[in-house]
Amino acid sequence: MSDKVGIVIVSHSAKVAEGAADMVRQMVGSDVPLAWCGGDPDGGLGTDVGKIMAAIDDAWSAAGVAILTDLGGAETNSEMAIEMLDDDRANKIAILNAPLVEGAVIAATEAWGGSSLEEVKQTAEELSP
Amino acid sequence: MTGPDLKALIEAVSNVVIAHADELTDLDQAIGDGDHGVNMKRGFEAVVSDLDQITAKPVGEALKAAGMQLVMKVGGASGPLYGTLFMGLGKAWPETLDQTSLATAFGEAIDAVKARGKSEAGQKTMLDVLIPVQVALAAGGDLDTICDTAETAAAATIPMQATKGRASFLGERSVGHMDPGARSSQLIINAVCEALS
Numbered sequence: 001m002s003d004k005v006g007i008v009i010v011s012h013s014a015k016v017a018e019g020a021a022d023m024v025r026q027m028v029g030s031d032v033p034l035a036w037c038g039g040d041p042d043g044g045l046g047t048d049v050g051k052i053m054a055a056i057d058d059a060w061s062a063a064g065v066a067i068l069t070d071l072g073g074a075e076t077n078s079e080m081a082i083e084m085l086d087d088d089r090a091n092k093i094a095i096l097n098a099p100l101v102e103g104a105v106i107a108a109t110e111a112w113g114g115s116s117l118e119e120v121k122q123t124a125e126e127l128s129p
Numbered sequence: 130m131t132g133p134d135l136k137a138l139i140e141a142v143s144n145v146v147i148a149h150a151d152e153l154t155d156l157d158q159a160i161g162d163g164d165h166g167v168n169m170k171r172g173f174e175a176v177v178s179d180l181d182q183i184t185a186k187p188v189g190e191a192l193k194a195a196g197m198q199l200v201m202k203v204g205g206a207s208g209p210l211y212g213t214l215f216m217g218l219g220k221a222w223p224e225t226l227d228q229t230s231l232a233t234a235f236g237e238a239i240d241a242v243k244a245r246g247k248s249e250a251g252q253k254t255m256l257d258v259l260i261p262v263q264v265a266l267a268a269g270g271d272l273d274t275i276c277d278t279a280e281t282a283a284a285a286t287i288p289m290q291a292t293k294g295r296a297s298f299l300g301e302r303s304v305g306h307m308d309p310g311a312r313s314s315q316l317i318i319n320a321v322c323e324a325l326s
Contacts, residue, residue: 040204042171046164049200049208072294073206076245080200080209 005111005120006033006059008067009104010052010074012045014038020068020101027105028112035059047074052081056093064092064117066124068104092117098124135191136184138324143173143180145320146313156309160296164205165309172203172211192219206294207310210246210255217241232267239263246293253291253303255310258282262318276322283307283315 007024011017017038024034035058040046052067059065067082069075075095082090094117096103107124115123146153147170154166175198176183183194196215200208217238223230239259243249250260258279265278284307291303294310 040164040168040171041202042204044164044167044204045162046168046204048204073208076206076209079245080212 002031002033002061003063004032004061004114005063005107005117006035006056006061006065007104007108007111008052008055008059008065009034009036009100010047010055010067010078011036011038011070011100012047012074013070014043016070016100020104023101024104024108028108032108032111033059033061033065034108047077049077049081049084052078053084056081056085056089060089063111064094066107066111066117066120067093067095068098068100068107068124069095070100094118094121096121096124098127102127135188136180138321139184139191139195140177140180141324142317142320143177145316146170146173147177149313149316153309153313156307156312159306160291160299160303161309162205162295165207165313168203168205168207169211169313172199172208175199175202189219189222192216192222194219206246207255207313210242210310211313213241213245214238214259228266228269232263235259235263235266248293251289252293253286253289253296253308253311254293255308255314257286257289257308258311258314258318262314272322272326276319279315279318283311286311 009017009020017036021034021036035055037051037055041048056065067078069078078095082093103124107120110120110123150166150170153169154163157163157165176195179198183191193216196212200212218234221234221237223234248254248256250256261282262275262279265275286308288304290301291297296303
């Protein structure tokens, strides 16, 4: 398991999530655990608690996981997904208040440098005045 | 409430939501992302498909199980919001059921929805129907009163400006449309009243 903070990208659109993940990979390669999800349970635009839980699992790191979301439902469903995990894990996950693409790239770059979850969160959230 | 009653009640609620999917989607297309109807339909169809298993449980647990289906299947913010409402009601379900204890439990479920959505009354949301219904219930209102309260409350969201959810992006342009979440809440309350009367 990586010792670097993992990044999860949650968008209403699988294409947006995948594209943002590509941009993260270009910046940090495979050194940072990364997972993305997008789309409702039928594949339309939306978000899916089950997919978010699976993405958190894929990107899991002992240092924790930072989640980037796009619009309201992505955040609400991410909060729901976190609550459904064990407290041990839930306490090591943060939803970042930052724009999805820029936030994911900056958070991953910060994570790549070995920063803590709190530092990753702070750096990405500096994007949102 | 016994098993068969609960089954009929949850089925009635689900069928009403499913039957009004197009209307909810139309309302959501006016001021949102236009997925409320199809999302709610998917969620309540999942509830119906699992109805025997859900209603084999005691009422509180059954409500939690129905809420969990909505959380996992709806696919929009209304999944966690309605899921939280049902799970919250299940969690608070009173040992001795009367109107007062039901009103208290419903109030706790609404508080959970407020926390989930970081929302309050007056923001043009489902809460603008649920809260007045809870007040009417707590005041001892009969089924007709509760049904009327829900209808009036849903209509009262039309002149409101949305400050929460996707409709808030529209600012003043959200005025003049009924909130789709308020309408779906009214449909659910209405279905419960009809099933119990």
